[in-house]
Structure formats: structure tokens, C-alpha cells
Amino acid sequence: MARTSKSSRKSVQSKAEEICQYMLSTLEKGQRPILEAVRCNLDNSIYDPSVGYFVPGDKVVKSELNVSSVQKLARTVFMLEILLNNINTGATNTKRELYYMAKGLVKSDPSLKPIDFDGQPESDSVIEFITDMLEVYREELNCFADDRGGQSYSQNLIVTETMNDGEKATIDLSKLGTAPFQPKNQPTALKLKAKGKIDFCLIVESQGTANTLVTRGFTKRNNCILMGAKGVPSNGVRGWCKLIQDQLKIPMYFFGDLDAYTMQNIFRTLKAGSAASLIRNKDFSAPDVKFLGILPEDIKEYDLNSYKVKEKDASEVRALKKARDVLSNDPFFKDKKNKKLAAILNFLVKNKIRCEQQALFSVNPKDPLMPEKIILDKIKNKVFI
Amino acid sequence: MANKITSSSTAEYFAKNLQQVGFSSPTKAVLTTLKEAVDNSLDACEDNMILPELSIQIERLGKGGSKNSDLIQIIIEDNGPGLSAENLPRVFGEYLASSKFGRGRCSRGQQGIGISAATTWAQLTHASGVRVKSKTASMKKAVEMYIDVDIKGNKGLVKKKETLEWDKKTGLQVEFKFDGRIQLNGDGGLLTYLEGTTLVNPHLTLKYKMPDKEWVEVERVSTEVPVVPPSVLPHPHTMKLGEFVTHAGLFGRTSLKIFLKTGFSRITDHSLKLLVKNGMKKAWLNKAMTQFDDKELKQIFAFLIDADLSSPSTKSVLTVGEDSLAKSIQRLGEVDFFSVVTRKPKICDFKPTVVEVALARFIDRGEEDKSVQLLRFANRVPLQFDKSSCAITRAIESVNWKSYGLKQSKNSIPQGPYIFAVSVTSPFIKFKNASKETIDASEELVDEIRLALQKAGQKLSRHIKKEAKAEDLERKIRHIEKFGPILVNGLVSMTKASQARKKRAEDGLSKILGIDTEVAIAELEVAEEKLKSLKVKQAEKLGES
Ligand SMILES: Nc1ncnc2c1ncn2[C@@H]1O[C@H](COP(=O)(O)OP(=O)(O)OP(=O)(O)O)[C@@H](O)[C@H]1O
Numbered sequence A: 001m002a003r004t005s006k007s008s009r010k011s012v013q014s015k016a017e018e019i020c021q022y023m024l025s026t027l028e029k030g031q032r033p034i035l036e037a038v039r040c041n042l043d044n045s046i047y048d049p050s051v052g053y054f055v056p057g058d059k060v061v062k063s064e065l066n067v068s069s070v071q072k073l074a075r076t077v078f079m080l081e082i083l084l085n086n087i088n089t090g091a092t093n094t095k096r097e098l099y100y101m102a103k104g105l106v107k108s109d110p111s112l113k114p115i116d117f118d119g120q121p122e123s124d125s126v127i128e129f130i131t132d133m134l135e136v137y138r139e140e141l142n143c144f145a146d147d148r149g150g151q152s153y154s155q156n157l158i159v160t161e162t163m164n165d166g167e168k169a170t171i172d173l174s175k176l177g178t179a180p181f182q183p184k185n186q187p188t189a190l191k192l193k194a195k196g197k198i199d200f201c202l203i204v205e206s207q208g209t210a211n212t213l214v215t216r217g218f219t220k221r222n223n224c225i226l227m228g229a230k231g232v233p234s235n236g237v238r239g240w241c242k243l244i245q246d247q248l249k250i251p252m253y254f255f256g257d258l259d260a261y262t263m264q265n266i267f268r269t270l271k272a273g274s275a276a277s278l279i280r281n282k283d284f285s286a287p288d289v290k291f292l293g294i295l296p297e298d299i300k301e302y303d304l305n306s307y308k309v310k311e312k313d314a315s316e317v318r319a320l321k322k323a324r325d326v327l328s329n330d331p332f333f334k335d336k337k338n339k340k341l342a343a344i345l346n347f348l349v350k351n352k353i354r355c356e357q358q359a360l361f362s363v364n365p366k367d368p369l370m371p372e373k374i375i376l377d378k379i380k381n382k383v384f385i
Numbered sequence B: 001m002a003n004k005i006t007s008s009s010t011a012e013y014f015a016k017n018l019q020q021v022g023f024s025s026p027t028k029a030v031l032t033t034l035k036e037a038v039d040n041s042l043d044a045c046e047d048n049m050i051l052p053e054l055s056i057q058i059e060r061l062g063k064g065g066s067k068n069s070d071l072i073q074i075i076i077e078d079n080g081p082g083l084s085a086e087n088l089p090r091v092f093g094e095y096l097a098s099s100k101f102g103r104g105r106c107s108r109g110q111q112g113i114g115i116s117a118a119t120t121w122a123q124l125t126h127a128s129g130v131r132v133k134s135k136t137a138s139m140k141k142a143v144e145m146y147i148d149v150d151i152k153g154n155k156g157l158v159k160k161k162e163t164l165e166w167d168k169k170t171g172l173q174v175e176f177k178f179d180g181r182i183q184l185n186g187d188g189g190l191l192t193y194l195e196g197t198t199l200v201n202p203h204l205t206l207k208y209k210m211p212d213k214e215w216v217e218v219e220r221v222s223t224e225v226p227v228v229p230p231s232v233l234p235h236p237h238t239m240k241l242g243e244f245v246t247h248a249g250l251f252g253r254t255s256l257k258i259f260l261k262t263g264f265s266r267i268t269d270h271s272l273k274l275l276v277k278n279g280m281k282k283a284w285l286n287k288a289m290t291q292f293d294d295k296e297l298k299q300i301f302a303f304l305i306d307a308d309l310s311s312p313s314t315k316s317v318l319t320v321g322e323d324s325l326a327k328s329i330q331r332l333g334e335v336d337f338f339s340v341v342t343r344k345p346k347i348c349d350f351k352p353t354v355v356e357v358a359l360a361r362f363i364d365r366g367e368e369d370k371s372v373q374l375l376r377f378a379n380r381v382p383l384q385f386d387k388s389s390c391a392i393t394r395a396i397e398s399v400n401w402k403s404y405g406l407k408q409s410k411n412s413i414p415q416g417p418y419i420f421a422v423s424v425t426s427p428f429i430k431f432k433n434a435s436k437e438t439i440d441a442s443e444e445l446v447d448e449i450r451l452a453l454q455k456a457g458q459k460l461s462r463h464i465k466k467e468a469k470a471e472d473l474e475r476k477i478r479h480i481e482k483f484g485p486i487l488v489n490g491l492v493s494m495t496k497a498s499q500a501r502k503k504r505a506e507d508g509l510s511k512i513l514g515i516d517t518e519v520a521i522a523e524l525e526v527a528e529e530k531l532k533s534l535k536v537k538q539a540e541k542l543g544e545s
């Protein structure tokens, strides 16, 4: 039992208390409590084409109380108490800080010694089990990862942030010069407003390249939001993109390398979420984002520099190997809604080539606006997927 | 005594190439001298149905003549049949090299050069050969001689001869003084060699004294003298061309027909007809061996290889036996548990071969995180060097020991306080090189050794599983005591429950976890039961029941 229903809008506190009550009363009866958590892996990921992201299937991880699991359950209750205390006092923490808090509590109470964590991975896995069990976001437990990636530039965007103490701050991105706005890892606290009409949002894989475009005046010439993803999009980036998609309802484009890694790890995660965050994909993926490039046909069209995947480059070879696997197993690429994206992956597996986003800079290097022109050209002519 | 050719150049050859027969460094010189003498004593006792009693004394007399060496004295005494006065110079001062192919017996000595090489080494490094004292059953007094090798003439030179009283019925004592270095433990160590010898010779009583150490005595655990089956002739399919040519050279003017029929096993008149039918010239059969040139010998060899001959007999091999091995291994230390396996004789690469394995976990030797100690044997002679390419090592590395509960990183020797002893016995062991330290790793032989190891591993795992179950139970009990209270306290604090509820929950928890430990206890009992029946069998082997 003890699986809190998905639809219930109960507070985290009451869900947690419910579970503890259940465990205690089951123990009183001399029976074994069983905790269930959503199984967060690809096996249990269903791609729902109607919403465009991964939703959890009905497989669960069951932890029945026995000698082997008693340690895990004791740790779970211990960590739950720390987290609830944070929620009640409005304090937030990173996972690392929680690890140290747990260490501190154990130090101050010798009877807790047996559950001491031997390194952060141990406490992280307890926190993950709790989120999967309560079916809440880590952020709802006031536990935040650091804000990584998603630096944004715009002349037309105003963000209002509600801070933990309830106070509000308003940020006008046009006032930041060439400095970026760093989105918080807490999308629920942000409200977006467009100043005038915003035509599109461009998410560039490389934060550095996004920066270059801004410096060359991209956001001055275009009514847009320009963002750097910085590799595999963090929760912060994914939540931020989802906010833009939902609150501003503007076309969104992703521009990155043409290679297997970008397609299956970066773009897919941005668009449909990940298996590890199954229960949060609803708010942490932006299914409307289009793949602007680099597309295979762009190589010919713009005579871009591409090269063969080097047999010796282990990470590239690994990415290709994974691509083959992904094509036959990943529900996202198997769905016919994404067959054009799967076709690109197929093309990469077959031809074993790569083309990097920065290859745009090889087209007429004397014209500093060339990359921008190509991007706008592609948007205008609808050359995206 | 086998003594078919005695060429005067033989002694010269070996005097120049002593490194080929084990005298390649001062450390190896000590070990090889010891080994040659001990092997000879054991062989001689076995051939005369005597239970061997050996005494070995090694001393450091001072600095050696060459750099980095000491002057070493080794005295080895046996209760064997002894040698007559006229045989002494021949055995100790002459290279008796017969067929290079060995004798076709599972005896330790194979070549008739071992002990003379030791004399040569002593002579080269300390200017005097060997002192021997000997008494045979027909002698009233013992005879003592100082013998050198006459290197030019390949003859034993008697320097001094005396008769004297010896309160022994029969026996032989040798003393060598030479440049050497003493290494006791590890690969190539003297004690390692003696331990190995002890293990595979359960019928041996051994007394030894190492420099600066007390006398140690190891009693025999078997009173049966192993019977070494009579020699068998080589099977043509076991030979290489070179060996075949050498073998042929020993037969001089005999005809090919006689050579084939008397020089090999499994060649019959029928096989000769087959050779001719397959295209060999019929006239060759009556031609003398001396009249064939190399090219013709090569052709004959090719016909033999292609001929369909029956497999050699497996009667020529002997085993130590599971019972004796089980007892003998207890002599190496305090054994925690062990398993032994003696396979049935098998034909590997056309040679009758038998593999025996003893695996034992010790309480008083070895370490958890170090590789197990490996003891390799070929015809009951411990092998000490070049273990990495040996068939035995290869076979051990190819077994997945993890599945028997041992620690092992992939494709390597497992770890723990164990001795892994593997013995290969065959009248024709194929070594990788002249110094006879590594058994050639043919696929068939490695497979056969692997089978023996796997069987022994399965037996061993019953002990290991029991230990694991006991550990599991202990862990479970510890777990409950540690985590139970924390869990209940946490729940009570989260729910602000009453003390009464807390008490009930605690009781409930200990009930649940109590059931778990009961299950673990029951599992342990099953494992213990299984082990007990194995132990009964082992006790029977040890003669304790
Ligand atoms: N201690 C001994 N007691 C009785 N006979 C002995 C003793 N030592 C040697 N012999 C005899 O002398 C022979 C020659 O010994 P030697 O060590 O030279 O050759 P081997 O043992 O036959 O072969 P290998 O060269 O392989 O050692 C032996 O075969 C044996 O008949």
C-alpha cells in the first residue's frame, strides 16, 4: 500500500505523515509495512504522444520491511524528518547540504550512529527514494540543485520572482546589457511577461555560442529570447523552457550539434524529459521545442564542415552504439510522432558523421552576421523538425 | 642403468651449459642441487619398495668465491638401497644422458644428468666435487668417496676412497660444497620446494635443518610405497620430428621394422602394413636405421603421424590419491577446510595423463587479499619458476572462482589464505623448456586440469557457503539491533505517537525481524548439515573414523 495517489493534491507534509502513520500502525500489528515508489527507469517510461513527454508506467519499487531493508527504511524516515522540518521553516538546501546536515545530526546523537551516511551518494539515493515514493519534485521538498545552464538574454522579457519570504522582485532582461539572466531552479516561483511581441525563443546547445550571438547583437535585431542550454539540460533549464512554452506560447527552437549525443541525450531530454525524473517530466520538459538544426540537409545547403566519427574516440563511438540501442528501445524515438527525429539518428548511425553547431562560423567568416542569417533563414523557411 | 650412448663431449657440453639444467644463479644452484639429490633418493626408495626417510642439512660456511654468493654446504642422506662402489663414480661423475625423450616412466629422474651436473657445479665453484657415502644390502661397511667429473673424458674421477662403519642397513649420503645463495620462501624457495615435496609424497618422513634454524621433522602420513608402473614405450603421435630423429639415432643398425615395433607403443604388424598401403616404400622396412637420411626420416615420420594408431594405454600413470593427499595437506599447516580431487587417467595429446588437485584454506598461513599459494607438480616434482605460461596456471586463471565463493579478479589467480596444489603425472610430460619448469599449455591438458579444479572448487564451496551463511546471520542480527530502534523512534517522532504505541511497534518489529533471523538460522543449519556429510567423507579419507 502506501502509494499516494497521483492525482491527490495533498500537501507534502500530509503525504509524509500518512506514510509514517501507516508504517507505525502496521508495525503495531506485527506486520511488515511495504513502501512503494515509482520505478524510475526506461522500462517504466511511457512516451505519451498526446502530451509529448515521458509518463510513468505502473511498475513500482517495493520495499518491504525485513532485515535487509530495515537500514534503508530507518534512513528514509530519518531523512523525511529533516526535509519536513525544512518545509515547515521555509529553509532550502542542496543535496550536499542535506548530506552534511544528516552527518551533523548523527554526530549530536550517538544512538543514530548506525545510520550514518558513508558519502553523499548514499544520502542522495535516500532523497531520491523519498521523492519517488511521495511522487513530489525534489524542489517541493525544498531541495534544490545548483542553477546550471539556461542563461537567457532578451530585450522583451520581464520576470517576476516570488522569493521564499514572499517578497517579489522584478527583472527586466533588457536592462542587463550583455549579462545573462540565470533562471532559478524553482519554476513555480517565476512569472513571465512579454514586453511587446516576442517572436520566438532560441535555445543554443553551447552557452558560449549563445553568448557570441548576443554580443554580435542578435537580441537587439530580433524580438526573441536567446538561451544557452549548456549540455544536457538541467532541471532548471527544462523547467524554465516549460515556463516559456506555457506562459508565453511562442515558437521555440533548439539549435545544437548534429550528432547522436545531442539528439538522444540533450534534445530528447529537453523535449520529453528523462526516465530518472519520470514523475516530474510534466513540469520539466518542453514538448513544443522544435529541432532547428543542425539538420543533415544543412550540411549540403550551407556547405558546412562535417567529419567522420573517429573510431578511436571512445565517447563518440559509445554514443553511436547507444544510438542503435535507442532506436530500437527508446519509446520516444519509436513513436511515429518523432519519426523524423529518429530518421536523423538513423542517418547518423549509418553515415557515422558529425557536424558541430559552430560549423556555421565557417560559412563566409568575413561576415560576422552569417550564423544569425542562417538561423533566421531556417526559421523563416520552416527548415526544422 | 640406462646408458645407451656416452659420448665424451657430453660432459663438456653440460659443463659449459649448466644454466640449462638449473644452475643459472647462485640461488637456483642451491635449489637444484637439493632437488636433484632428493628426487634421486625418492626414486631409488620407490624402486626398491622402501619407505623413504630423508635428512637434509644446509649450512652457510662462509663467503663464496664469486660475487654475491656464500659457500654453501648441503648434506642429504637417505635410507634407500645405496649404490655399489663401482657405480658411484658413474652416477656422480658421468653424464649418463640416454634418450632425450625420457624413460617413459612416471619417475622423477628422466635424463641421467641431474646429479652429475651438481657435482660439476661444486667442482667449478669450489674446486672439489661430491663426497658420497653409500651402503648396499650386500656391504658390511659403508664406502666413502670424493668424486669429480672428468670433464674431457666424461668419467667419474675418484679422488679418495675409504671404508667405514655406518650404523645404517642401507643408504646413501651426499655432500656438496659450492657457491650459492639461500632463499627460503616464495617461488624458488627451499622451504617451498620441501613443502611441495612433502605434499605429494605422503609416504615420506623428512628431517631438515636450514641455516640458523632448528631441525624440523615431518612424519609420513602413509605407509604405502607408491608403485611406479613399468616404463612404456613412447607413442609415435606424442613425438615431434626432432625427437623422432634423436630416438631413431639410438637404434643404430636395427631395421626400420624392428625400430618401429620395439621403439614405440601401439605399432603392430598391422600398422606396418597400413604404412605401406599409405605409400611408404616396402623395401624400407628392412633397411637399417643408419642408412636413412634426414629427408627419409622426415617422410617416415609423416607416415606415422597420418597412420591410424590406437591410443596409448593409461596403465603407465600413477596417482598420489585423494586419501593420501587429504592427509598430506594437513602437514603444511593448520587446515581450516580443504578439498581434494584425483581424476581418472586420461589421454591428453596422446599421452596418458592424470591430474590431481588439492585446495586447502589455512588458519595459520596466507592472507585474505593476497593471491593463493600455488604449488605445481610434474611427476611429483615441484615446479618453481616461470609459472605464468604453465598449463596449470592457465587452467587456474580460466576458472571462475567467484562462483565457488572465492575472491578473484577476472582471469587471474584467486585470492585468500589457500594453497592450490595441482599435480600432473605422465610418463611423457611435455615441458616448455629444457629447465623443466613449465608444463606446455596444450588446450587438451588445460581443459583436463580445469575439470579437476572445478570439481575441487565445488567441494570447497560447501565450506565457503556455510561461512557466508554464518556471516549473513550475524549481519542480520546486528542489523536488527542497530536499525530497529532508530526506525521506530523516527516514526514515533514524525507521528507524535504515544509511548504505548511505541512499545507495541517495537514488539511488532522484533517479531517480524525475529522471523527473518529464524529463516537465516534455518539456512545456516542446512548448509552446516551439507558440510557435515562432506566432512564425514573427508574424515574417512584421513582415517579418523
Ligand atoms: N640416492 C641414490 N640411491 C640409489 N641410487 C641412486 C641414488 N641417486 C642416484 N641413483 C641412481 O643413479 C642414476 C642416475 O641419477 P641421475 O640423477 O644422474 O639421473 P636420473 O635421476 O635418472 O635423471 P635426471 O637427470 O632427470 O635426474 C639414477 O637413475 C639411479 O639409478
Ligand SMILES: [Mg+2]
Pocket: B036, B039, B040, B108, B109, B110, B112, B114, B115
Ligand atoms: Mg636424478
